[in-house]
Amino acid sequence: MANVSVNDSGSAIANLVKRLLARQEIRYLLVAGLTSLFYLLLVGAGLLLNVHYFIAILIAQAITILCAFPFYRAFVFQSTSGLRGDFIRFLSVWLSGMVAGLVLTPLLVEILRWHPLLSQVVAIGLVSIASFLGHRFFSFRKKE
DSSP: OOOOOHHHHHHHHHHHHHHHHTSHHHHHHHHHHHHHHHHHHHHHHHHHTTOOHHHHHHHHHHHHHHHHHHHIIIIISOOOSOHHHHHHHHHHHHHHHHHHHHHHHHIIIIISOOOHHHHHHHHHHHHHHHHHHHIIIIITOOOO
16 A cells, blocks of 8 residues: 555645636636525525515625626636726626526526526526626636
């Protein structure tokens, strides 16, 4: 059996994490996952407070947008472009995904009788790929 020290194992794990975080897609999955969890907690809190699901979604969106932007800009896409332009482009992509979710969620809730939180999870899943591409090639595009 090979002698592997705890230090070597820790170093191997640190190197793996470093290599994974070097990939923009992994950083996006991490931040988008945490952002989605935060958003769903806000929607869930609104539902527990008997706020109509549509209003809970709008409130959660407004809070989440402000929290998500700095993480997407600095950590995921590492943008060095102007803050104002990045934010305006970010909002346009985010709002497109939000509109898609606001259309899909009532369809799932009112027609299929799904729970609003489950409907939001499905909507988030469908919008995620398009949002990544929108942010990568539009919101935080690298200028030539």
